[in-house]
Amino acid sequence: MPASNTPRRLKFRSLIFLVLIFLSINLSAFYLIHVRYQDSYYAAMIDKINILESTDSPRLIFVGGSNVAFGIDSKLISQQTGYSVVNMGLNGNLGMRFMLGMIEPYLRSGDVVLVIPEYDLILNTNESIGPAFIQAIIANPNLLQYFNSPQEYYYFLKLFPYVYTQAIKTMVSDSIEKGCILCENEEQIYFRSAFNPYGDIISHEKIHPIWEIGHLYLSFAQDDSNLHTYIDIVNQFSERIAESGAKMVMLYPATPASGDQKTQEMLSLMDEILRAELTIPVLGNPDQAWYSRSLFFDKLYHLSVDGRALNTQRIIDQISEYFIE
Template sequence: MGKLLGLVPYLIAVGAAWSLGFVYNVYYGGELSWLRQMYEDKMAIAAQIQAPRRLLVTGGSGAHYTIDSKAIERGLGIPVVNLGLDGPVGLDVILPSVIDQVRSGDIVLLIPEYLILLDDNGLGDRSASFGVAIARPGLGGIPPKELAQEVWLLGIPSLRALTKSAVDWVERGKMTGYYSDPVSDRGDPTVTKERVGQWWQLPIDSPISSHAIERISQFRQEVEAKGGRLILSLPWVYASKDEKTIASVKKTAQELAKIAPLIYEKDSLNLKTDSSLFADTHYHLLPEARKIRAQQLVEQLKPLIGVDARQSETNDR
């Protein structure tokens, strides 16, 4: 008994240290904390917008950093909310994390990056931790063992993250992260991050996985059960146009089109070869490119959602 009592101070110290690490990672300072905050802000925006019909755009960061919601809203005449999140959260967690915001009459536009379309199990590096951060542990069917391990690791910040936060605090008076910048009143990013290193064209070596096909098909059923409608779009991506990439994207488009209406440029397959359109990654667009992408989406969506030319002209003015 005496030995056990002797361990109490040690256990208390360990528990306190773990708790501080958890608070840092999930609530303030760690990268996950900024992603959680961005998600909560987007959900609050969607909850506040009352309209008979809305366009909810979702996916990973290739949706978040790709669209200009206000420009699309002007073109279609309906409220638009950017619910794009982060690719490593994984398809199986992204989709159930946004489905609660879908209402009768809504149109859901899913723009998934190939990162999540090609994944074999729908889970990414941040799947388990993101579910914990938004108080929905196990979201997406995370295996219990993986969930337990992730919860434990959330109390152990990396030295690199702590060092960055310390430098931020000294130089800026606050901690920052990739997603720490505020979003607009429609969920769009308010800060543009630009690439520092050299560009290279992204190859796409395989088509959509069978798991992604099944999960997106299920998502369509979930959206329709709420009275909404699902539309899919291939992402814009700075990519190679080698034979294997083109074949993979064509096959992906064929499979997605079987699930729901799919919009994309038939000639280019949304594969872009001009790096000046892109910000810091192969999917993220610069502000001017987002406007071009927005106009493209407006023209592609009009015939699908019943927006006539006179209505869109009025909204443009």
């Protein structure tokens, strides 16, 4: 080996060494966060996929954010319709693309996918994708396999640093304040085992509703491009699953009745556009899903036990009409 090559080799080795230290420190931190997240609300997606995989067809598969987790009594729906029911609802910030991508490999002939999107999923910019999307992936990195568009990779890269550094911060704070790196999950409602075998959240059933719910207030952004992104995602998905013999319908989420004139106009305009441009049936309309604010638990889309009973009946009525037709 010529002598002149030695510094270069040394430099190269130093670089490799630096990269290895950098990666090992970050991977160790990532692993610790992954372990911490095993009891988290977002880790429940692992269980929901297992439920989906092991439930016999034909099934009613409910897809949406936390409005679905809080809003349906799957057992009752199953009894009334004769279908097996799987509740895949977890958090709206997972984004519609990813929620649908997760169920796609498990669909079989005769299944019906019922999408109940929060209005944010239809109207917000960035497809309403937020930290929950990354938190679910950190809890279960296998979820990466369900990505089927460049947008999901983009959002992953965009949001990962935020969630990762926040998790490190919490871990450091916990280790200083509580003296533990892998502290137990102290959440009262939002944790992994908060769900029943269908995927409905039940941890709130014995807790008194937490606060007064705000009004529903919606607005389109500068244009209606977000709405059209949602329409494209749903239409493309329904086209893909039609080959496997599965069907898809859309329903509206339960919200407190809105007294805001603009919001009401917005919702009827949105409903009109969805009915005209979606290739799947839209069951009911937004005001049929309006309930008294006292029927909500802690947030806008989170129904209490009483609210869930009413909403479940509404859904049963709407899907029964659809099946009769």
